Amino acid sequence: MVQLSVLYMMVENIRQHSELDDPEWKTLRSNFREELAFPVHSEEPFAHLLFTMVAKFCSGHCPHFPMKKVLLLLWKVLLFTLGGFIELQSMKQQKRLELGLPPLLEDSIQVMKNMKPTSPPSYGIELGEQQRRGRRSRRDSLDLYNEKDPFKSEETQATEEEENEEITENMMDGEPEAQDKDIVSQPLATLRANTERVYFPKGLSWAPKVREKDIESFLEISRSKFIGFTLGHDTDTLVGLPRPIHESVKILKQHKYVSVADIQIKKEEELEKCPLFLGEEKVEDNACELLYKAMLINIPQYMIALLKILLAAAPTSKAKTDSINILADVLPEEMPITVLQSMKLGIDVNRHKEIIVKSVSALLLLLLKHFKLNHIYQFEYVSQHLVFANCIPLILKFFNQNIMSYICAKNSISSLEFPSCVVHELPELTAESLETGDNNQFCWRNLFSCINLLRILNKLTKWKHSRTMMLVVFKSAPILKRALKVKQAMLQLYVLRLLKMQTKYMGRQWRKSNMKTMSAIYQMVRHRMNDDWAYGNDVDARPWDFQAEECTLRQYIERFNNRRYEKNPVWEFSPVDNCLQSVVGQRMDLPEDFHYTYELWLEREVFSKPIHWDELLKCS
Template sequence: MDNNGDCKRSLPKLREIFTRQRQDSDAMSGESTSPWLGGEASMADCPDIEFNYDDADLQENEMAELYSYTEGPEFQLNLKAWEEVCAELGVVPLWQSATDASRRSLIVRLSDHLELCHRSPRMRAARAILYIAQGCWGEVQSDREQAMWARRNVFLLVQCGVWASFLQLLHLEIENVGTESQRKQAVSASLADSADLRVILSVLYTIVETLRVLGDDDNEVQTQIRLAFCEELAQPQAEAEELVAMTLLGMVTRFCNSSAPHFPIRKVLLLLWKVLLCSLGGTQVLAQLKNTYRENHGLPPCGEDTLTIARTMRASSPPASAADLIEQQNNQKRRPFRRGLMKQSSLDDSVGELDLTAAADEDEQPPTDMDEPPDLPQPPSPRPGTPINNNSTNKGLPWTPKVRQKDIDSFLDSTRVKFVGFQLQGDRTSLAGLPQPIHEGVKVLSKDSSPGLPGMCNRRPPEMTAEALEAGTGSPRGGSLSPGGSGGSPSGGEGNMQMVSGTCCWRNMFSCINLLRILNKLCKWKHSRIMMLVVFKSAPILKRTLKVKHAMMQLYVLKLLKMQTKYLGRQWRKTNMKTMSAIYQKVRHRLNDDWAYGNDPDARPWDFQAEECALRACVDRFNSRRYNNTVQDPDFEPLDNCVTSVLGRPVELTEEFKRHYEVWLQQEVFSASIDWDQLLASSN
């Protein structure tokens, strides 16, 4: 309060103090005050992030992503190794001027050097092959020419069997870190310790990334080579008869448990990502396979694709911060109250995102001489005309509502108990004794009910369900968790450091959306895991993430918030009505899901731990059955039905049987009459 007893001037001062404390806390926590990351700037002025979520970036950017800035000098090492090997073999180190036969001969001779026992000449040949895979950039004049030669050389390398040779080198390098002394030395690993592995992984990555994408100038032979390579990549390879993806996952495991800290994990993850994309396919292949499997099970094709619809959405304005709320309250107290008529719009994207800036500016404009005094009578306002029907914009919700069969069964059980007095277990068609509104409700629920492929999986045994849960996180984007650094391309490009709208990196947006998608997969319909989100206070973090104005990213954030709203309390829902409106607009509705009011019959806190333990028991039982040599349960022991292996199995005879062997032979064999012809005759 000031000297005049006025306390209104303290509100701006309070807001300044709060803003300064907020900025200090953000600076101490390493956060930026940029509007993209939750700063105090006006979020309404920030444009939408122009980011197209896809399986991968442009091919030239993905190739540049393989190399970091610290690997720049190694390009010259590759060129030097190429010149030394050519001098040793008596070949002129000019790739473009050589004939196709001489190029094949040189690649074959370099492949022979890969089998040398000495590491130095072996890795020198590997670097020379890497130089060839990079397009022999020392002889080109432009990036386009380098990309053209790189693609041509990769096809030639695959035809000469270089892929199999480098897979053997990869297994050899993995086995070389097996001893205890080498593991102790690898604890203090440096960049030089992973030089050989980085060369091998770079060649493998270049081959996979080049053959993964269809080229514009590919001929029929190259197309056949590319398709055969993708099919071969999905089969066990090398002497270990192991999938390439499993080998790379094993490298990730060894890196995580510190048994091989010198592994270049960034290159491993990038290669794993592209191997999965090449062997399993991307999002388009996934959508086609989903519709194919639905057709095989007698289900209609999926008409709504999440990624396709999310690309057509518009990003919502982020929720206001505490400082903005204080300022808004202050402005409301200063300006006079004014009420106007407003036509309520339909459920389009603009609901809940009203821009009050124009109204505030209008209220704060000073009166001019042309303004009429308020005493004079005002003419009646004209009657508004009929609004024009705009068919170009979608005025409805983006998703068709759904309902689970479990919810329909629960609805029928509760209504039967209420109106009839008993339940009919397993009966989903009989509606006798129920009033007509219940008939209509069941009809609506059944229309929006679709079992889907997950419903088919739920009818399988628990072990198969556990298998699906175990493989649920293995998406074609497994390598998206790689760090966001990038390096220069062999021809001197800048890599994929292009910024989205000038402030955001492609890789960071890609990783954040993937993490949100994985979190949704892990928590959907799992009450115990949703409670973990509530316990660890994920709602403020997710709400802060809504400041990123990207529709797809906001969609998956709102899905996670929708799961928690019933547990966050009435006060949270009351103070976050803008977030609740965004959830209503953008997230699919479940007809029986009372998410906005907190009336959840399945929310039983005492069952959360039991549910998670039962799920873990199913997964452990499946893993022990499939991957453990020691079978604990004899019922799960596989039965050998092969006659040859059963008769050839050694049998330990007891001493008593050996003493009375002749008696057993006389009673069981010689005394019994066996018609061998009838036994061996084929049954009709």
């Protein structure tokens, strides 16, 4: 535990950089990063060693590992060796430049910083009561509007009556829940005064995007309608189509966005078409590539282990006898006797769980983002194993609580935290001071965790209709709508993105009853041209062949892994020796640096593997 704490402080302090750092310190930082990320004697990256510790802890081989410190160190090592979100943004720009793609439309981090939160929608009984109140207030408003002021001229009164009728018609045309009850119930003079103070954003937050697939789909429909036949993937031939279609295609191409993933997928398709040249691909040996190569065999176990820990640390989970014990390094040998000791232990346990959730959510998001930038099928491989390990229902279960209480939780005692407990004198703690806690509005640790989990859920479900249907089947819409009560723009943005994915599957009545949520989606989420998310007419909403979608994706992933990471890249075309005697009797030339890693290999592949002797005897 002490060694992990020392390592954590070293990594956290060394990775912090400033423009005022002297050259020698920059060189030392770079060397330390190289040692962590790149093996010296063909050893594994340090992050992979920590992943192995997590897997051993969850399998029961090493239950004594202080898992909170391991996960925190793993998160910081990934931040240091791979890079954080700001570094990711610059790496993405560089990658697009290398592939000949135009730069990003906008800085997503800066856009989210400038966004303002939306007011939460109404729920349940409150919604019905608001509808009734809205109808009564509109009738009262009509009476107020129709009263004539004796001190005004007839011309002024006539003009105001016309304006009142127009406002009333607009109100009656909209859905009751789409109107703000405070605005509806006000007389016209007050309404005018308040409208002048209301903030209206200048345009939408995000520039619209169009995929190549969207342009192809639009032209397929247009050709079938006006010409009677289609041309497949041709997006340039517009012969026989009317002028408005030409203008539409021109606008769509102006907003066309080609991602790095699109280029990588096309390159994989080209490599598959030419199997004799599969070994000629040049792969950059960066930190992300080496980590994926080291993790590849055990990625399913690592993802299951991380989700097990996340489940055990979730506030909605109940303690079970067969679950892993993540509190081994927190619970004292003797249980508390006094009320004050019990309160301190309770706060410390909750804080311990919150830190674990924060570290697991952060490192999972970092892995997904870096693997997606390095190669799309690395990202898809990790994503698919997260989905197979029930990551989607787990995150929904995490949010199926009073999320406002969780984000406003005060499970920390500032006077006992480092460095206050060392620098300052320890004040006298009482039960009243523990109940009061800090005066912060949010617990930023929990807010950070919630945003990370929402981003993971977005990455797992984006453009995957089978996984979006999982959100619908698990009834995620009311759970996510409750999260909109948190008035924080970034959290609301990722919640609304998840709701936008589902609207086409939810039915017309749901959309009609949730107009305020639909308006918030329109205001805050990026728009995709030709995406009729608000109407549900998309052919992708049809519920068949979703299982085939996952199977097809898995085939692509397996081809990619076999091609790039198998010893023989053209293994499909090589003869296979199935004779046991000749295979066992083969002589293998070991590499020169084998003696550096053979002990590690024995420990991981032989000694740490449980042997079921009874099963072995039965087979023999």
